[in-house]
Amino acid sequence: MQGNDKLERLKEIDREYRLLSHTAAILHWDQETYMPEAAVLNRADQLSLLSGLMHDRITQPEIGETLTAIGVSLDADPTPRIPDTFQGIERAFLRELARQYRRNSKIPRRVVTELAKQTAIGQRVWAEARKAADFSKFSGQLSIILALVRDVSSCLGYEDHPYDPLLDEFEPWMKTADVEEVFSGLRQGLKQLLDKIRGSRKKVDTDFLNRKYGIDKQRTFGIKVLESLGYDFTRGRLDESAHPFTTTLGSSDVRITTRYDSRYFPTAIFGTIHECGHGLYELGFGKAVQGTLLADGASLGIHESQSRLMENLIGRSYPFWSHYYPQLKALFPESLGDVDLRRFYEGINHVSPSFIRVEADEVTYNLHILLRFGLEKQLIGEDLAVNDLPAAWNAQMKELLGLEPRNDTQGVLQDIHWSGGMVGYFPTYSLGNLYAAQFFNTLIRDIPDWRNQIGRGRFQTILNWLRENIHKHARIYSARELCARVTGEPLNPRYLLDYLAEKFGEIYGF
Numbered sequence: 001m002q003g004n005d006k007l008e009r010l011k012e013i014d015r016e017y018r019l020l021s022h023t024a025a026i027l028h029w030d031q032e033t034y035m036p037e038a039a040v041l042n043r044a045d046q047l048s049l050l051s052g053l054m055h056d057r058i059t060q061p062e063i064g065e066t067l068t069a070i071g072v073s074l075d076a077d078p079t080p081r082i083p084d085t086f087q088g089i090e091r092a093f094l095r096e097l098a099r100q101y102r103r104n105s106k107i108p109r110r111v112v113t114e115l116a117k118q119t120a121i122g123q124r125v126w127a128e129a130r131k132a133a134d135f136s137k138f139s140g141q142l143s144i145i146l147a148l149v150r151d152v153s154s155c156l157g158y159e160d161h162p163y164d165p166l167l168d169e170f171e172p173w174m175k176t177a178d179v180e181e182v183f184s185g186l187r188q189g190l191k192q193l194l195d196k197i198r199g200s201r202k203k204v205d206t207d208f209l210n211r212k213y214g215i216d217k218q219r220t221f222g223i224k225v226l227e228s229l230g231y232d233f234t235r236g237r238l239d240e241s242a243h244p245f246t247t248t249l250g251s252s253d254v255r256i257t258t259r260y261d262s263r264y265f266p267t268a269i270f271g272t273i274h275e276c277g278h279g280l281y282e283l284g285f286g287k288a289v290q291g292t293l294l295a296d297g298a299s300l301g302i303h304e305s306q307s308r309l310m311e312n313l314i315g316r317s318y319p320f321w322s323h324y325y326p327q328l329k330a331l332f333p334e335s336l337g338d339v340d341l342r343r344f345y346e347g348i349n350h351v352s353p354s355f356i357r358v359e360a361d362e363v364t365y366n367l368h369i370l371l372r373f374g375l376e377k378q379l380i381g382e383d384l385a386v387n388d389l390p391a392a393w394n395a396q397m398k399e400l401l402g403l404e405p406r407n408d409t410q411g412v413l414q415d416i417h418w419s420g421g422m423v424g425y426f427p428t429y430s431l432g433n434l435y436a437a438q439f440f441n442t443l444i445r446d447i448p449d450w451r452n453q454i455g456r457g458r459f460q461t462i463l464n465w466l467r468e469n470i471h472k473h474a475r476i477y478s479a480r481e482l483c484a485r486v487t488g489e490p491l492n493p494r495y496l497l498d499y500l501a502e503k504f505g506e507i508y509g510f
Contacts, residue, residue: 006066007090010097014293017057022249024050029255031123032241044120051116052109059105063097072098078173089288092476096293099172107155115148119421126419127242133407135390142418143386146379149423153380163377166424170300171431173478176377179427182493186430187370189497193504194363197351200508204350205343211335215260215268221331222258222272225324229310230463231256231276235283243416244271244358246278246307251290254282265335266348267359270311277310278303280463284471299479300425304432305439306470312362312433313440313499314462318345319455346507353401355410363500364401366433371396372415372426380423435483437496439470442487 024047031043067074072094073081080098082091104112122141129138149166156165161176168174223238234252241257248254256275261267281303285295297303314320325344329336336344351361357368375392378384384392393412397403405411417425443465444450453461469486483491 006070007094010063010066011093011292013057013060013063014093014097015291017054018291018293018295020050020054020057022253024054025247025249029247029249031120032243032245033239033257037124040121040124044117047120048113048117052113055104055107055109055112058100059109063101064105067094067098067101070094074098074102089294089476093292093294096475100293103156103169106157107152111148111151111155115145115152115421118144118148119419122419122421123416126413126416130242130409130413133409133413135408135412138413138419139386139389142389145418145421146386146423149421150380150382161377161381163380163424166380167427168424170422170425170428171479172299173480174299179373179431182434182491183370183373183427183430186366186434186493186497189493190363190366190500193497193500194351194353196510197363197504197508200510202508204346204507206347206350206352208336208339208344209265209347210263211265211332213262213265213332213335215262217331218260218262218265218268221328222269224327225269226272226276228457229273229276229280229459231279232283236279238272244275246275246282248282248295251285251295254279264359270315270348271358273315274307274311277307280310280466281306281471284463284467285474286472289474289476294475296475298473298475298477298482299431300428301431301435302470302479302482304428305435306432306466308429308432309436309440309466313436314454314459316349316362317451317454319451321345321348322455323457349503349507351504351508353403355397355403355405356414358414362433363504366430367400369426369430371400373430376423376426431491434491434493434496435479437499438483438487438492440499441495442469 027043027047027050031040035043064074067080071083071085080095080102082094082098086094118141122138122145125141126138129135150162153162153165156168158164163176167176167179171179219238223233226238227233236254236256239255239257240259242259244256244258246254246256256272256279258268258272258275281297282295289295297306321344322341325341329339339347349361351363353364353367354360357365357372360368371393374396375384375389378392379386379389390408390412394405397405397411417423443462447453447461447465450462453459470482473482477485480490483489
């Protein structure tokens with residue numbers, strides 16, 4: 001088999017793996033949206049079988065033999081060495097395939113299939129425990145999942161901390177120590193800003209956010225916003241789930257979900273705009289990478305940057321609501337009749353420590369992530385027992401945010417991630433906020449009249465910029481390379497802190 005033939009064979013194997021992964025994604029999407037409650041064990045068996053087939057496909061010896069035959073060094077650490085004869089997309093493809101093959105080959109098939117089965121069960125058990133506000137109903141299943149996740153970490157190996165290989169799954173080539181360094185400066189800056197806001201004489205009114213907002217009208221408004229932002233309903237759809245998410249079932253099938261609260265308007269609209277950011281990223285991948293393992297975010301931090309940029313830097317901006325607020329007010333005249341634009345803008349941006357991460361304001365949001373990051377490290381390092389997790393959560397909540405959850409739903413049971421075995425995922429949310437602010441700083445430099453465009457409900461120029469600079473590249477570049485390519489420098493927390501200080505200094509008058 002000649003060199004080009006070998007490369008084409010690798011692409012064929014990868015394509016089959018992608019099709020299997022999209023099939024599994026359909027089952028996950030159905031489980032979170034429409035699947036009957038009693039079907040969970042059937043679904044667990046189905047996902048376990050598919051996970052085994054996917055693992056077989058991506059760890060078959062032919063991949064390693066073919067990579068070696070064309071000169072790819074699988075022993076190079078941490079990044080596989082690629083011959084100089086390969087450039088551009090082909091080089092990136094081989095880098096990611098070698099990384100994927102090497103990583104998955106270290107994990108036994110039985111661990112992969114058992115983890116798929118137990119997390120499918122775990123997500124249903126978590127939902128039931130969350131509904132009952134009773135962690136004890138979930139603790140046993142969580143112990144099973146964490147034991148399997150620790151097995152994964154041990155199989156992959158690590159030098160410094162067992163959390164490292166888990167983080168690496170979501171944020172490639174980043175270590176726990178790197179995250180801790182970034183977060184240390186972020187934590188100090190956020191607490192200083194929060195102290196300034198608490199000390200401000202300005203009081204922001206939020207009472208109107210808890211008035212009655214009919215769900216049907218919320219849905220209508222959300223769809224209109226999605227269409228304006230550029231979300232293509234011929235290639236996606238909007239549904240409801242307990243925890244909003246985006247899933248890719250193919251290059252022309254990227255679905256998003258949200259959740260509604262008739263007594264708290266921000267829940268649905270900002271959840272919808274957030275998931276729209278994820279969806280636009282996936283729908284914007286270049287044709288050259290579609291259907292391959294490169295059709296993915298450079299990292300989850302980069303992926304999250306696109307959702308947070310849409311949700312916060314655009315969706316919570318004054319220009320955005322100067323365009324959309326009259327339309328919203330017309331939909332809900334009884335709830336918003338006495339609320340002017342300025343009052344509404346300040347209300348949706350008010351800063352106040354709260355229990356629920358997904359509804360946290362921009363200043364306190366990252367403190368929620370610091371809490372989860374610290375607890376995850378302790379759980380994986382076996383420095384914290386599962387049964388002690390609620391008490392540890394509540395203690396950290398009080399230290400970081402000054403709050404004590406009234407029940408487990410407000411506290412340790414609010415997120416779906418641990419039930420899905422996604423340990424190492426949480427830090428990417430804060431990394432996403434950091435990347436978003438840095439990218440946006442470059443975007444507004446390149447598009448000087450961005451305020452005017454948003455204020456007129458025109459988003460095409462901004463979307464084109466994102467597609468050209470970020471979306472189309474998908475996973476061709478690493479997160480570090482992409483950040484430097486777009487902004488001219490490595491990830492720098494200062495951009496987020498400066499953005500927050502300017503925005504909330506204006507709102508709170510300091």
